Amino acid sequence: MIQHHVSDDLLLEYAAGGLDEGSSLLVATHVALCTQCRRFVADAEALGGMLLEDAAPEPLRDHAAATVLSRLDAVPAPAPVAVGGDDRLPLPLRRYATEAAGAGWRLMAPGVRQLVLPTSTRSTARLIRLAPGSRVPEHTHSGRELTLVVTGAYRDAFGTFRRGDVAEHDESVVHQPTVTDDAECITLAVTDAPLRFRNPLMRLVQPILGI
Ligand code: ZN
Ligand code: ZN
Numbered sequence: 001m002i003q004h005h006v007s008d009d010l011l012l013e014y015a016a017g018g019l020d021e022g023s024s025l026l027v028a029t030h031v032a033l034c035t036q037c038r039r040f041v042a043d044a045e046a047l048g049g050m051l052l053e054d055a056a057p058e059p060l061r062d063h064a065a066a067t068v069l070s071r072l073d074a075v076p077a078p079a080p081v082a083v084g085g086d087d088r089l090p091l092p093l094r095r096y097a098t099e100a101a102g103a104g105w106r107l108m109a110p111g112v113r114q115l116v117l118p119t120s121t122r123s124t125a126r127l128i129r130l131a132p133g134s135r136v137p138e139h140t141h142s143g144r145e146l147t148l149v150v151t152g153a154y155r156d157a158f159g160t161f162r163r164g165d166v167a168e169h170d171e172s173v174v175h176q177p178t179v180t181d182d183a184e185c186i187t188l189a190v191t192d193a194p195l196r197f198r199n200p201l202m203r204l205v206q207p208i209l210g211i
Pocket of ligand 1: 002030036
């Protein structure tokens with residue numbers, strides 16, 4: 001049961017095609033897992049369609065949501081990460097993860113590995129794979145950070161986040177997500193600016209890791 005949804009503002013931007021590709025991918029993944037937000041987006045799109053019918057005809061501009069959707073047309077490739085059963089990669093993520101799989105998972109912090117996904121926009125989208133009980137080093141943000149749980153669960157001051165749950169943070173938030181002890185956790189994280197770590201070692205390796 002999803003507890004943490006994408007905000008209405010983000011859903012509306014998504015429906016209007018106003019989000020960058022990475023953020024679009026994250027919202028599309030949540031929408032694939034969440035009936036409530038799927039209905040909201042469908043209604044927003046229907047309203048947008050009514051507006052378009054009213055307006056003078058002009059070609060639809062290319063936008064990131066269209067890029068994400070066009071990738072869905074491809075035959076779903078097998079998931080490159082070993083997740084099975086209900087933990088399968090949601091459809092919007094599969095093609096991206098398959099394209100990125102060749103690069104391999106790179107160490108990010110003790111117990112934490114990342115796979116950067118190929119997106120064309122300014123924001124960075126990555127899958128982050130965290131061992132059971134591991135912690136993301138404490139950090140704040142220089143811009144917007146969107147996180148969606150793909151499998152497993154983590155906790156921070158904002159609650160427990162499970163499959164499909166989304167967290168949206170900005171520079172006002174300091175947090176340290178900690179994975180529950182029972183299973184590894186894979187998240188999709190989209191950031192539009194570097195994270196800011198307290199730990200001096202993390203600050204040193206940050207440029208190498210691209211986070
Ligand atoms: Zn939702
Ligand atoms: Zn964060």
